[in-house]
Amino acid sequence: MNRSAHAKQYRKLYQTKRWKALRRDHLNKNPYCVMCGKIANTVDHIHPHKGDLTKFHDPRNLQSLTKDCHDTHKQRLESRGYHGDVDESGWPSDVKHPANLGNQIDDRTKTSTG
Numbered sequence: 773m774n775r776s777a778h779a780k781q782y783r784k785l786y787q788t789k790r791w792k793a794l795r796r797d798h799l800n801k802n803p804y805c806v807m808c809g810k811i812a813n814t815v816d817h818i819h820p821h822k823g824d825l826t827k828f829h830d831p832r833n834l835q836s837l838t839k840d841c842h843d844t845h846k847q848r849l850e851s852r853g854y855h856g857d858v859d860e861s862g863w864p865s866d867v868k869h870p871a872n873l874g875n876q877i878d879d880r881t882k883t884s885t886g
């Protein structure tokens with residue numbers, strides 16, 4: 773699925789009263805961008821919701837960002853394909869993180885170069 777199809781699929785979620793109220797509430801409570809500290813105008817999902825309404829509406833899954841930081845953050849995330857977040861033990865929590873993939877990385881490299 774390409775990016776525009778992805779955005780179109782979930783656009784209606786962002787047009788609901790529930791999301792707008794949640795977004796406004798989050799920005800009221802967390803007015804500053806978590807990355808640069810400027811006034812935030814974007815509420816981002818820390819973990820991609822992929823249409824999961826529980827994740828989509830989970831206040832703990834939200835972070836305030838400026839648009840600049842949001843775009844930078846998301847581009848980096850999409851180009852890497854994983855989060856750099858770690859769990860309590862310091863281990864990367866994203867199952868797609870290279871540390872959690874083991875030999876799959878090697879296999880993919882062989883396939884792409886082979």
Ligand SMILES: [Zn+2]
Pocket residue numbers: 805806807808809810837838839840841842
């Ligand atoms: Zn920012």
